[in-house]
Amino acid sequence: xxxxxxxxxxxxxxxxxxxxxxxxxxxxxxxxxxxxxxxxxxxxxxxxxxxxxxxxxxxxxxxxxxxxxxxxxxxxxxxxxxxxxxxxxxxxxxxxxxxxxxxxxxxxxxxxxxxx
Amino acid sequence: xxxxxxxxxxxxxxxxxxxxxxxxxxxxxxxxxxxxxxxxxxxxxxxxxxxxxxxxxxxxxxxxxxxxxxxxxxxxxxxxxxxxxxxxxxxxxxxxxxxxxxxxxxxxxxxxxx
Numbered sequence: 001x002x003x004x005x006x007x008x009x010x011x012x013x014x015x016x017x018x019x020x021x022x023x024x025x026x027x028x029x030x031x032x033x034x035x036x037x038x039x040x041x042x043x044x045x046x047x048x049x050x051x052x053x054x055x056x057x058x059x060x061x062x063x064x065x066x067x068x069x070x071x072x073x074x075x076x077x078x079x080x081x082x083x084x085x086x087x088x089x090x091x092x093x094x095x096x097x098x099x100x101x102x103x104x105x106x107x108x109x110x111x112x113x114x115x116x
Numbered sequence: 117x118x119x120x121x122x123x124x125x126x127x128x129x130x131x132x133x134x135x136x137x138x139x140x141x142x143x144x145x146x147x148x149x150x151x152x153x154x155x156x157x158x159x160x161x162x163x164x165x166x167x168x169x170x171x172x173x174x175x176x177x178x179x180x181x182x183x184x185x186x187x188x189x190x191x192x193x194x195x196x197x198x199x200x201x202x203x204x205x206x207x208x209x210x211x212x213x214x215x216x217x218x219x220x221x222x223x224x225x226x227x228x229x230x
Contacts, residue, residue, distance in 0.1 A: 043206065
């Protein structure tokens with residue numbers, strides 16, 4: 001009965017490289033949310049996905065960032081050509097497909113991205 | 117748009133003392149409200165949630181929160197703090213229907229001293 005699994009836990013990238021962050025939701029959960037936590041700040045919403053659909057990407061930077069949640073496999077948050085300002089903790093959360101009520105998310109332990 | 121304000125960035129309390137963390141929200145209707153706790157280097161754990169009904173909500177680890185519509189507040193309380201409660205606490209709000217996007221406050225860091 002695993003929770004939300006994120007990997008890697010820590011990721012170091014040089015400026016200009018690509019970062020790929022993975023998130024496997026809880027069993028039975030079909031909604032995935034990505035949040036970013038910058039040092040000394042709260043969590044900022046990035047994107048909300050369901051299987052094969054991006055529902056809300058209003059928090060995603062317009063360039064270099066993309067997310068997907070394929071029919072099979074984990075959700076992927078991809079950051080191309082990383083810059084120092086991308087250094088942050090990236091959290092994934094999942095929830096079941098309950099319409100009309102938010103049961104609260106189950107969070108993963110996060111991926112801490114460091115850009116050097 | 118919904119928003120959450122946690123006016124206290126840091127709070128220090130003595131072990132055994134009572135605790136109250138403040139949270140105010142802005143939303144057009146009655147939202148769903150949550151408190152999460154984050155230990156250093158960890159993800160967020162749900163402490164409690166309010167959807168409707170009784171305005172005093174009991175959560176895990178001895179925490180409770182009270183929804184006050186007139187004050188747009190959802191303050192978190194604990195009668196006696198333990199050293200293990202030292203962490204960062206986030207208040208969050210979500211719309212009461214449909215899409216489940218959750219908006220978080222900036223957090224309150226709790227320090228517990230002997």
